[in-house]
Amino acid sequence: MLRLGATVNLLLVVLHSCSATSLMSDFLCVQAALAVALNLRTFLQIKPSNNGKVLICLPNIGTSATWETFRLRTLLTLFSDGLDESKSPSPEQMDALKEFAGITTELSATESLGTLAFLYLYLSISAKYGQIPSVEIVAWSELPTGTGLGSSAAYCVCLAAALLTACGAIGCPVEAEKSVVRWPEEEMDLINRWAFRGEQVIHGKPSGVDNSVATWGGVLRFQSGKFTSLKRVPTLRILLTNTKVFRSTKILVASVKDKILKFPAIMNPVLASIDAISHECESVLEAMAESPSQEYYPVLEELFDVNQHHLNVIGAGHSSLDNVCRVTATHGLHSKLTGAGGGGCAITLLRPDIDPLMVEAARQDLNACGFECWETSIGAPGICLHSLSSLKAEVLRIFNSV
Amino acid sequence: MLRLGATVNLLLVVLHSCSATSLMSDFLCVQAALAVALNLRTFLQIKPSNNGKVLICLPNIGTSATWETFRLRTLLTLFSDGLDESKSPSPEQMDALKEFAGITTELSATESLGTLAFLYLYLSISAKYGQIPSVEIVAWSELPTGTGLGSSAAYCVCLAAALLTACGAIGCPVEAEKSVVRWPEEEMDLINRWAFRGEQVIHGKPSGVDNSVATWGGVLRFQSGKFTSLKRVPTLRILLTNTKVFRSTKILVASVKDKILKFPAIMNPVLASIDAISHECESVLEAMAESPSQEYYPVLEELFDVNQHHLNVIGAGHSSLDNVCRVTATHGLHSKLTGAGGGGCAITLLRPDIDPLMVEAARQDLNACGFECWETSIGAPGICLHSLSSLKAEVLRIFNSV
Numbered sequence: 148m149l150r151l152g153a154t155v156n157l158l159l160v161v162l163h164s165c166s167a168t169s170l171m172s173d174f175l176c177v178q179a180a181l182a183v184a185l186n187l188r189t190f191l192q193i194k195p196s197n198n199g200k201v202l203i204c205l206p207n208i209g210t211s212a213t214w215e216t217f218r219l220r221t222l223l224t225l226f227s228d229g230l231d232e233s234k235s236p237s238p239e240q241m242d243a244l245k246e247f248a249g250i251t252t253e254l255s256a257t258e259s260l261g262t263l264a265f266l267y268l269y270l271s272i273s274a275k276y277g278q279i280p281s282v283e284i285v286a287w288s289e290l291p292t293g294t295g296l297g298s299s300a301a302y303c304v305c306l307a308a309a310l311l312t313a314c315g316a317i318g319c320p321v322e323a324e325k326s327v328v329r330w331p332e333e334e335m336d337l338i339n340r341w342a343f344r345g346e347q348v349i350h351g352k353p354s355g356v357d358n359s360v361a362t363w364g365g366v367l368r369f370q371s372g373k374f375t376s377l378k379r380v381p382t383l384r385i386l387l388t389n390t391k392v393f394r395s396t397k398i399l400v401a402s403v404k405d406k407i408l409k410f411p412a413i414m415n416p417v418l419a420s421i422d423a424i425s426h427e428c429e430s431v432l433e434a435m436a437e438s439p440s441q442e443y444y445p446v447l448e449e450l451f452d453v454n455q456h457h458l459n460v461i462g463a464g465h466s467s468l469d470n471v472c473r474v475t476a477t478h479g480l481h482s483k484l485t486g487a488g489g490g491g492c493a494i495t496l497l498r499p500d501i502d503p504l505m506v507e508a509a510r511q512d513l514n515a516c517g518f519e520c521w522e523t524s525i526g527a528p529g530i531c532l533h534s535l536s537s538l539k540a541e542v543l544r545i546f547n548s549v
Numbered sequence: 550m551l552r553l554g555a556t557v558n559l560l561l562v563v564l565h566s567c568s569a570t571s572l573m574s575d576f577l578c579v580q581a582a583l584a585v586a587l588n589l590r591t592f593l594q595i596k597p598s599n600n601g602k603v604l605i606c607l608p609n610i611g612t613s614a615t616w617e618t619f620r621l622r623t624l625l626t627l628f629s630d631g632l633d634e635s636k637s638p639s640p641e642q643m644d645a646l647k648e649f650a651g652i653t654t655e656l657s658a659t660e661s662l663g664t665l666a667f668l669y670l671y672l673s674i675s676a677k678y679g680q681i682p683s684v685e686i687v688a689w690s691e692l693p694t695g696t697g698l699g700s701s702a703a704y705c706v707c708l709a710a711a712l713l714t715a716c717g718a719i720g721c722p723v724e725a726e727k728s729v730v731r732w733p734e735e736e737m738d739l740i741n742r743w744a745f746r747g748e749q750v751i752h753g754k755p756s757g758v759d760n761s762v763a764t765w766g767g768v769l770r771f772q773s774g775k776f777t778s779l780k781r782v783p784t785l786r787i788l789l790t791n792t793k794v795f796r797s798t799k800i801l802v803a804s805v806k807d808k809i810l811k812f813p814a815i816m817n818p819v820l821a822s823i824d825a826i827s828h829e830c831e832s833v834l835e836a837m838a839e840s841p842s843q844e845y846y847p848v849l850e851e852l853f854d855v856n857q858h859h860l861n862v863i864g865a866g867h868s869s870l871d872n873v874c875r876v877t878a879t880h881g882l883h884s885k886l887t888g889a890g891g892g893g894c895a896i897t898l899l900r901p902d903i904d905p906l907m908v909e910a911a912r913q914d915l916n917a918c919g920f921e922c923w924e925t926s927i928g929a930p931g932i933c934l935h936s937l938s939s940l941k942a943e944v945l946r947i948f949n950s951v
Contacts (some may be wrong), residue, residue, distance in 0.1 A: 291883035347559075382632075416825070420814075420815050420819050423814035450815075452861075453815060453862050456859070459854075459858050460858045466878070477866070
């Protein structure tokens, strides 16, 4: 494991990006869905090294890898074709990277996918914008991986931003007396497009929702394959609960499609209702951003409940998610599944004036079911550049310990 | 309490009718709904007496009343106006009956309503078809009253059939070697129309679904205020669970309407989906009546689940009903609310080949929640005339003990 050196220069940057989740509806269906930024962040530190090597260290999954930059350079020709950042990773590129990284196992292993996404972005960005120098990268997320909340997208967005900054493709924004800064819009867009290619390495055919949310933050409306950022969004407190039930998005999408084909007259109106819920929620969020009145919370809670029933109807539910809803309901709280469903995570809305003891009681009951909870917020900012001094102690400790 | 005499003649008849409940959807909404006959029956025994009195005894609610026939005759003029059986009970008629019966309490008391419905039907039918002689009537139901399963309709159907038979308005069907017989269709229709007037006394503005089901039995499709009997229906085993949570149909209907007005774009598609569920269920029931294959049960179970979610969405649910669903789901069984919802009863579908131990285990778990269960069937026959000798011992015991 590489120890973080004492040298600090312009290239030592810490980026962080948010995780993504569905607030209303679901990405499974063709209807309007709202994707929202979760304030459980992924932090990435990139710093120059002078040992002629490139290091990537991922403490969440206990993996790190080092390569000689001259050896990486031998692969560059394979990536010079893909100068268009809208191109997808080719099977030849993936095979070459797997061989190079010595990955012989099935491609589902998180560490293999994390390594491949890094190599792919490192080489593609180097081929297009010029060789990235010898660097050390540490990426760590507040969320465990594989919870279905787009931690891979946050990782890819951080990687893309760091590598594009390192090779000078985008600037390194500095603003006096600001500890957190962002890139200009067109550079954010470039980061997002490269992050999507990283997501393609990891997921094959990602929707692009997760990386867009991790880049832009806030709330995105997703309809007919297009994303629109909501102009103003409120920050809402939530309790995020991981049921730890494994879900396969692929199997789930297939079973939802089956249900719609089996009972079209029953299911199509439900999709129309889901669409209307997203629109209603969007209006409520915009109104809340204008004036953060308490009166909007009962409406959001009602929309949570209806949406949760509909997601059960289309087959995206799971008894563990129903348990989260039931347990939180005993504390007067409203929950719904988030992400693709079929297991994974649920979110519970917390009113701003909620008694902390009630939140703690709900957490304890959820923990007693074997679930894991985080109190966080949604509507968080996307990718940011962060000064080292303004980092939380926990993050600094992680970076100092690798 | 009147003791049943030893005299048996043609006027000693025992009628029984079924309770009614919604199989799919709900009577609350304007969409198609399926109402189904529950094989939990109401038994009525009418026999002539020679004491110049009329007696009505209702052991379920521990009430009985006796009037001199000559005193009843004094009210007849008030009822001679209403010779058209499609006319509703007038406020003047109701006031006169309350005064006559000495009812000073609020009209919601079950015993008062049961007595008033009897007096109303006795006098209206006497005024139209000729004086009913001195009779003794005992009516008892397998279901407790007030569970929202149309026990009042079964009572009114039995009363109408008994009183119409007693005054000769309809015949007393006798078929050799048949212990259970029914009236011809046009007489059934007359029974149903008079039963509806009894229901109007009890409920004010009943939908007419319950008395129609109690008259005709089987499965009725209810749409735009019209009922159609399904030609052939299968008999399905169910577990009926009374949550004992009080529900007010009136309050519930108002809150459902509010929800639809508040979120029309979200709720109207749900109503459309509910409509489609009823149609799908109707097709499945017809197919099951043709060939009782096991393959239909998973479809019915899926429709139960979806319908239950939708009824929750429109606001007809209750946490006690969710509990029934959850408890039975742990035994692999599928349940939904029945009747108006908001409390009251749930039905659980039992496959024909289900292990009796599993049913018993589910019952015990439901009893442990404080609920009461009955194993019965749906798709039962409506009003029948029954020979005394073919009655169940439990019913005979009730009739012999009053």
